[in-house]
Amino acid sequence: VTSALRVxxxxxFGLIHRLTASLFHxxxxxxxxxxxxxxxxxxxxxxQMVATTDALVEGVHFLCATTSFFDLGYKSxxxxxxxxxxxxxxxxxxxxxxxxxxxxxxxxxxxxxxxIDAICRKYDAVVVGGDVARADQLVINVxxxxxxxxxxxxxxxxxxxxxxxxxxxALGGSAAGLHLLEHDGSVVVMPDERQRLLTxxxxxxxxxxxxxxxxASQLCTSCNDVSDGLASELTEICEASKCSIVVDxxxxxxxxxxxxxxxxxxxxxxxxxxFGGEDYQLVGSVDRMGAGxxxxxxxxxxxxxxxxxxxxxxxxxxxxxxxxxxxxxxKLTAHGYNHxxxxxxxxxxxxxxxxxxxxxxxxxx
Amino acid sequence: VTSALRVxxxxxFGLIHRLTASLFHxxxxxxxxxxxxxxxxxxxxxxQMVATTDALVEGVHFLCATTSFFDLGYKSxxxxxxxxxxxxxxxxxxxxxxxxxxxxxxxxxxxxxxxIDAICRKYDAVVVGGDVARADQLVINVxxxxxxxxxxxxxxxxxxxxxxxxxxxALGGSAAGLHLLEHDGSVVVMPDERQRLLTxxxxxxxxxxxxxxxxASQLCTSCNDVSDGLASELTEICEASKCSIVVDxxxxxxxxxxxxxxxxxxxxxxxxxxFGGEDYQLVGSVDRMGAGxxxxxxxxxxxxxxxxxxxxxxxxxxxxxxxxxxxxxxKLTAHGYNHxxxxxxxxxxxxxxxxxxxxxxxxxx
Numbered sequence: 001v002t003s004a005l006r007v008x009x010x011x012x013f014g015l016i017h018r019l020t021a022s023l024f025h026x027x028x029x030x031x032x033x034x035x036x037x038x039x040x041x042x043x044x045x046x047x048q049m050v051a052t053t054d055a056l057v058e059g060v061h062f063l064c065a066t067t068s069f070f071d072l073g074y075k076s077x078x079x080x081x082x083x084x085x086x087x088x089x090x091x092x093x094x095x096x097x098x099x100x101x102x103x104x105x106x107x108x109x110x111x112x113x114x115x116i117d118a119i120c121r122k123y124d125a126v127v128v129g130g131d132v133a134r135a136d137q138l139v140i141n142v143x144x145x146x147x148x149x150x151x152x153x154x155x156x157x158x159x160x161x162x163x164x165x166x167x168x169x170a171l172g173g174s175a176a177g178l179h180l181l182e183h184d185g186s187v188v189v190m191p192d193e194r195q196r197l198l199t200x201x202x203x204x205x206x207x208x209x210x211x212x213x214x215x216a217s218q219l220c221t222s223c224n225d226v227s228d229g230l231a232s233e234l235t236e237i238c239e240a241s242k243c244s245i246v247v248d249x250x251x252x253x254x255x256x257x258x259x260x261x262x263x264x265x266x267x268x269x270x271x272x273x274x275f276g277g278e279d280y281q282l283v284g285s286v287d288r289m290g291a292g293x294x295x296x297x298x299x300x301x302x303x304x305x306x307x308x309x310x311x312x313x314x315x316x317x318x319x320x321x322x323x324x325x326x327x328x329x330x331k332l333t334a335h336g337y338n339h340x341x342x343x344x345x346x347x348x349x350x351x352x353x354x355x356x357x358x359x360x361x362x363x364x365x
Numbered sequence: 366v367t368s369a370l371r372v373x374x375x376x377x378f379g380l381i382h383r384l385t386a387s388l389f390h391x392x393x394x395x396x397x398x399x400x401x402x403x404x405x406x407x408x409x410x411x412x413q414m415v416a417t418t419d420a421l422v423e424g425v426h427f428l429c430a431t432t433s434f435f436d437l438g439y440k441s442x443x444x445x446x447x448x449x450x451x452x453x454x455x456x457x458x459x460x461x462x463x464x465x466x467x468x469x470x471x472x473x474x475x476x477x478x479x480x481i482d483a484i485c486r487k488y489d490a491v492v493v494g495g496d497v498a499r500a501d502q503l504v505i506n507v508x509x510x511x512x513x514x515x516x517x518x519x520x521x522x523x524x525x526x527x528x529x530x531x532x533x534x535a536l537g538g539s540a541a542g543l544h545l546l547e548h549d550g551s552v553v554v555m556p557d558e559r560q561r562l563l564t565x566x567x568x569x570x571x572x573x574x575x576x577x578x579x580x581a582s583q584l585c586t587s588c589n590d591v592s593d594g595l596a597s598e599l600t601e602i603c604e605a606s607k608c609s610i611v612v613d614x615x616x617x618x619x620x621x622x623x624x625x626x627x628x629x630x631x632x633x634x635x636x637x638x639x640f641g642g643e644d645y646q647l648v649g650s651v652d653r654m655g656a657g658x659x660x661x662x663x664x665x666x667x668x669x670x671x672x673x674x675x676x677x678x679x680x681x682x683x684x685x686x687x688x689x690x691x692x693x694x695x696k697l698t699a700h701g702y703n704h705x706x707x708x709x710x711x712x713x714x715x716x717x718x719x720x721x722x723x724x725x726x727x728x729x730x
Contacts, residue, residue: 004470012497018471019478019497026491029457039493041458043512044409051493053460053508057500092394093406095418097462097506105369106383113384126391128404128416131506132377132384135422141462141496141506143418147408 032155036240037083037225038146040153047147050089054080058138066181069108071202072140073115079227080144081123081206082280086225087155088215089148091125091208096142099135112140123208152215154223154284159241163221163285163311168210169304170255171230172269175276176262177201187265196257204280210303211282219294223284229277231321231332237284238319245285247309247332249325274323274332285311397520401605402448402590403511405518412512415454419445423503431546434473436567437505438480444592445509446488446571447645451590452520453580454513456490456573461507464500477505488573517580519588519649524606528586528650528676533575534669535620536595537634540641541627542566552630561622569645575668576647584659588649594642596686596697602649603684610650612674612697614690639688639697650676 007015020034031048032040038052056062056076067075077094084091096116100109120127125144177197180189189197207225214220222241224233230252234245254262254269262269273279286294291307298305314320321332372380385399396413397405403417421427421441432440442459449456461481465474485492490509542562545554554562572590579585587606589598595617599610619627619634627634638644651659656672663670679685686697 004472006467007465007469007471007474008467010471015471015474016495016497019474020492020495023478023482023492024486026489030491030493033491033493034495039458039460041493041510043412043414047408049408049414049510051458051460051508051510053462053494053506054496055462055464055498055504055506057464057498059501060499093404093416095404095416095508097418097420099420099422099504100372102371102373104372106372106375106380107369109372109380109384113388117388121389124391126395126398127385127388128395128398128406129418130381130385130399131419132381133420133422134425135502135504136424137501139420139464139500139504141418141420143416143460143508145406145414145416145510 032153036156037086038089040087040148046150048150048153050084050087050146050148050153051143052080052083053141053143054083055139055141064138067202069111070115070118073112074119074203076140076142077116077119077144078204078206078280080142081119081125081208082204082225082227084144084146085206085208085211086223086282087148087153088211088220088223089146089153090212091123091144091146091206093145094120094125094127094142096127096130096140098130098132099137099139100132101136101138102134104138123206148215152218154211154215154220156222156224156237156240159222159237159243159245159285159311161243161311161313162288164288164291164307165234165245165247165283165285165309165311167226167230167253167281167283167306167308168207169279169281170253170258171226171279171281172258172272172276173197173200173255174204174278175272176258176269178276179265179267180261183265187261189261193257193261197261200255201278204278206280207282209301210298213297213301213303214282214284217290217294217297219286219290221285221287223282226279226281226283227277229273229275230283231274232277233283234321235332238314238321242314242319244312244314244320244322245309246312246322246324246329249323251306251308253304253306397518401521402451403454405452405513411515413515413518415449415452415511415513415518416508417445417448418506418508419448420504420506429503432567434476435480435483438477439484439568441505441507442481442484442509443569443571443645445507446484446490446573447569447590447592449509449511450571450573450576451588451647452513452518453576453585453588454511454518455577456488456509456511458510459485459490459492459507461492461495461505463495463497464502464504465497466501466503467499469503488571513580517583519576519580519585521587521589521602521605524587524602524608524610524650524676526608526676526678527653529653529656529672530599530610530612530648530650530674530676532591532595532618532646532648532671532673533572534644534646535618535623536591536644536646537623537637537641538562538565538620539569539643540637541623541634543641544630544632545626548630552626554626558622558626562626565620566643569643571645572647574666575663578662578666578668579647579649582655582659582662584651584655586650586652588647591644591646591648592642594638594640595648596639597642598648599686600697603679603686607679607684609677609679609685609687610674611677611687611689611694614688616671616673618669618671
């Protein structure tokens with residue numbers, strides 16, 4: 001008898017591949033199924049529906065000691081809304097499953113729901129259903145449904161050599177906030193700086209308006225939300241689009257508070273941007289010929305928009321993300337967070353701390 | 366400082382009410398939100414969308430020792446598809462969240478997905494997305510999306526005095542299978558009987574075809590699926606419709622294997638039907654004038670269809686479900702399974718065993 005294969009031996013992405021490879025497909029009702037930020041579904045002639053689901057697990061994605069229940073509710077919806085935003089769609093409906101321990105406090109759950117309601121009101125989405133079940137651990141599963149004009153959904157698969165690569169806002173802020181939570185007291189921070197860093201980690205904003213403008217422009221050739229770090233998101237685009245991407249290190253936007261904080265605790269904020277994740281900005285590619293036009297539209301709408309690199313043909317060994325700095329290129333084989341990291345594979349070339357941390361407590365969204 | 370209110374002090378239904386009472390609403394895009402089997406949503410002029418989500422939690426809804434992973438996958442989708450069926454809708458798309466322990470075995474999860482795929486193929490639905498996360502306990506959350514012709518969704522709220530009450534098939538089978546699992550070896554059962562009882566518990570079938578026929582008939586005034594037991598489902602209809610319901614004890618359909626098994630272990634199969642739950646048949650009301658026509662349609666389609674009672678005006682103390690037997694009436698205040706049973710409230714007037722069991726291990730879907 002051979003010993004059973006464990007999920008830790010094949011990792012999160014290996015597991016997903018094995019589970020979904022032979023599933024029933026129906027391109028007529030689900031043109032885009034498993035494998036992008038959200039599925040694209042047919043319910044309407046004019047619009048397509050977008051659907052996505054994500055869970056946050058206590059002790060894995062968050063610690064009750066370091067988040068308020070309001071923020072937790074807000075973030076649990078933000079994470080799934082961000083996937084809808086990354087498709088260029090408008091979020092409309094939300095379904096919530098709460099798995100809660102027997103000793104849960106009602107007021108905490110009411111606060112959680114106030115956070116859920118706050119983000120739903122902000123983005124004009126409605127909680128339309130849910131389920132409540134008992135469990136040992138608090139688990140919040142959020143499904144978000146939305147709509148996008150037919151044929152306009154932003155996929156990961158359309159990047160072409162020559163396209164320019166954008167990001168909709170500063171990166172690394174969530175990782176900085178997480179670092180502060182984990183090292184509280186060991187680094188001097190001013191109250192306003194502390195608040196700003198924690199907010200970036202605890203109350204991320206889905207880039208719904210940016211996604212809609214990108215979809216309406218018809219200039220965006222690929223898009224992804226930064227949930228697992230820039231390196232991981234761009235790798236997904238490269239794999240789906242069969243291309244390579246070169247990112248200019250100096251062009252990666254970093255918030256000045258994040259830069260200052262990183263300097264004080266001797267961390268590299270660009271590593272946070274590349275491998276930290278949970279910034280929930282949008283990243284993707286744009287046809288070079290339309291880049292100026294799109295840039296002007298974004299400026300006019302007050303949406304931060306940064307060009308950080310370009311799309312290249314795949315190299316001999318396939319799609320890859322390269323980090324360019326003063327003429328030199330470094331290949332980013334890095335992945336972001338992996339729920340079942342393959343043993344012996346840190347997944348991070350240049351960020352041993354993150355790997356250590358993931359195995360130590362691994363609580364991130 | 367007053368001590369914090371725990372969920373066990375207000376129960377599952379009290380909690381849901383408190384969490385959802387003040388949520389943002391939008392009747393234009395979600396005419397039916399929280400409070401029915403599934404939400405009814407606007408994405409299309411001709412059809413309405415239906416959406417529902419449900420979680421199964423290891424140790425609460427199932428034990429890995431008594432279910433195969435294939436059956437667990439099948440049932441996890443059946444539970445949510447049943448809510449879609451109870452709206453008269455066709456299930457189309459499925460999203461799966463798996464929360465899995467680090468030591469999970471890949472082959473087990475592949476079997477789980479084979480069960481998911483089997484039921485999706487059977488009902489022509491497609492798995493279009495999901496999420497995988499690490500957790501201490503196995504949790505499977507399933508969202509099912511479907512469609513129903515505009516205005517035809519079967520709600521809980523339309524039952525009127527004089528309507529007849531139906532159920533689409535035999536009840537109590539799932540509770541019998543659960544009883545067998547819990548008392549295995551202590552009651553003599555033949556292999557085929559054992560298989561039949563276990564199948565009723567482990568592999569329930571959502572009544573998708575029945576739901577569609579009921580919706581198409583335009584004769585069905587209310588509908589619910591039997592997830593928590595007949596008493597609980599009819600209570601929900603009474604509360605939503607502001608009516609009372611009288612059920613004739615002798616008319617409640619019980620499978621002959623269930624009846625035989627119950628006799629041998631000195632249980633009352635009608636109590637299983639009333640309080641057991643998880644049979645996933647449809648129960649509801651029909652305009653008396655159309656009852657004969659609907660009956661004939663069901664017969665012609667080969668769908669079991671039983672008349673079990675009628676709708677009455679609410680009594681002085683409000684909506685209520687009555688069990689009628691040889692002219693005498695007993696009020697059923699019973700509820701089915703409650704994830705956070707209020708302390709001191711068994712919820713079951715005449716079935717102490719089920720209450721004991723729920724507090725002992727409480728594993729049911």
